[in-house]
Amino acid sequence: MNILFVVPYVPNLVRTRPYNLIRHLSKRGNQVTVLTLWTSEQEREQLDQLRQLCHEVIALPMPLWRSLLNSVWALPSRRPLQSVFSWRPELVSSLNGRSPYDVIHIEHLRGSRYGLYLKQQTSLPVVWDSVDCITHLFRQASVESKNMIGRIRSRFELDRTEYYEAWLLDKFEHVIVTSPADRAAMLQLGQNHSLAKPISVLGNGVDIEHFRPDTAVTRDQDTLVISGKMSYHANTTMVLHLFRQIMPLVWAKRPEVKLYVVGTDPGREIQALAEHPNVIVTGTVEALPPYLQRAAISVAPIQYGAGIQNKVLEALACATPVITTSQAMSALQAVPGRDLMVADDPEAYAAAIVELLADPEKRSVLGRNGRTYVETHHHWPNVAAGLENIYRQAIASSQNHSRLHRVNS
Numbered sequence: 394m395n396i397l398f399v400v401p402y403v404p405n406l407v408r409t410r411p412y413n414l415i416r417h418l419s420k421r422g423n424q425v426t427v428l429t430l431w432t433s434e435q436e437r438e439q440l441d442q443l444r445q446l447c448h449e450v451i452a453l454p455m456p457l458w459r460s461l462l463n464s465v466w467a468l469p470s471r472r473p474l475q476s477v478f479s480w481r482p483e484l485v486s487s488l489n490g491r492s493p494y495d496v497i498h499i500e501h502l503r504g505s506r507y508g509l510y511l512k513q514q515t516s517l518p519v520v521w522d523s524v525d526c527i528t529h530l531f532r533q534a535s536v537e538s539k540n541m542i543g544r545i546r547s548r549f550e551l552d553r554t555e556y557y558e559a560w561l562l563d564k565f566e567h568v569i570v571t572s573p574a575d576r577a578a579m580l581q582l583g584q585n586h587s588l589a590k591p592i593s594v595l596g597n598g599v600d601i602e603h604f605r606p607d608t609a610v611t612r613d614q615d616t617l618v619i620s621g622k623m624s625y626h627a628n629t630t631m632v633l634h635l636f637r638q639i640m641p642l643v644w645a646k647r648p649e650v651k652l653y654v655v656g657t658d659p660g661r662e663i664q665a666l667a668e669h670p671n672v673i674v675t676g677t678v679e680a681l682p683p684y685l686q687r688a689a690i691s692v693a694p695i696q697y698g699a700g701i702q703n704k705v706l707e708a709l710a711c712a713t714p715v716i717t718t719s720q721a722m723s724a725l726q727a728v729p730g731r732d733l734m735v736a737d738d739p740e741a742y743a744a745a746i747v748e749l750l751a752d753p754e755k756r757s758v759l760g761r762n763g764r765t766y767v768e769t770h771h772h773w774p775n776v777a778a779g780l781e782n783i784y785r786q787a788i789a790s791s792q793n794h795s796r797l798h799r800v801n802s
Contacts, residue, residue, distance in 0.1 A: 401479035417777035533697035543626030572724030598773035642743035709763035
């Protein structure tokens with residue numbers, strides 16, 4: 394297929410979903426043209442790597458002033474700020490009905506306006522990968538977030554996002570989300586609307602060559618690792634919950650345990666945790682696998698969120714035993730106790746850490762099983778194949794609609 398892939402931020406190893414979908418769609422013989430926006434020189438340099446993965450990349454700068462101006466213009470309306478934050482019409486204004494593409498892929502709520510524009514300008518089928526149900530995320534963040542600004546922002550955007558996501562559901566040939574929980578939330582939004590378009594779950598994959606166990610590395614028996622983009626409010630809440638509620642109980646039993654907080658853009662609250670002698674806050678690292686490969690356990694006490702938690706999949710792929718919460722399990726087919734461990738309240742979570750640190754054999758079994766689970770259920774080539782099937786359904790639906798329109802005319 395000839396695919397136009399519109400993503401409102403540069404796909405890279407951190408934004409792993411669009412990066413790997415583009416990569417594996419191309420590997421499977423599709424011609425993928427990417428339209429994207431860059432916001433820094435680092436992202437601009439990353440475009441060269443992206444160009445090696447696909448047919449063509451067309452990218453424009455998106456300065457912060459422009460995003461803020463878009464947001465100001467949207468304030469009097471019912472549109473969520475997310476839906477206009479990355480709007481730059483020049484990115485798509487050259488496209489018209491003579492476009493050579495078979496299907497258009499739009500990523501995220503931030504990209505949805507591009508999809509609406511292209512639906513008006515072309516007759517091509519549009520697939521909207523919402524990724525997460527942002528309404529579902531904001532409902533949780535407005536209550537659970539430990540970041541006051543994040544909590545206020547979520548409350549401000551919640552009603553707008555609920556209205557807008559529901560309105561979008563019948564605007565495209567197909568809608569995609571990453572987890573059953575997000576699909577259920579989208580379906581609930583669509584109850585009061587004429588929802589005639591399918592919503593499919595397309596989970597995330599893992600680059601199992603990049604995230605893999607390394608038998609040459611000896612694991613540190615007293616090291617925990619927690620990973621993620623640390624500027625993201627759900628990750629900030631998770632790390633602070635771990636440090637304040639769980640780790641004091643662990644240190645009471647095993648005072649030598651060290652905690653590595655690994656991820657980009659840690660805010661001041663996260664950076665301050667490094668004042669504790671047993672906490673290391675790395676900030677941005679060249680590669681995440683070495684930290685996962687050395688750790689005895691990967692911890693992810695997720696309090697709220699949406700979609701699939703990549704941090705869990707990446708640790709499992711490195712055969713690092715994982716302890717997470719029921720919140721993360723709703724998007725996975727993994728079996729608790731076999732592929733990973735699950736605990737929710739701080740006492741149970743701390744007890745699981747202490748138990749697993751004391752049992753090297755159990756850690757080894759969990760690690761092997763976790764790796765097998767990821768290879769079976771989250772291999773990117775299989776995810777890309779599933780996306781191709783969705784494209785075919787969208788193309789067929791669009792063609793049927795065109796035929797019915799001609800007949801009725």
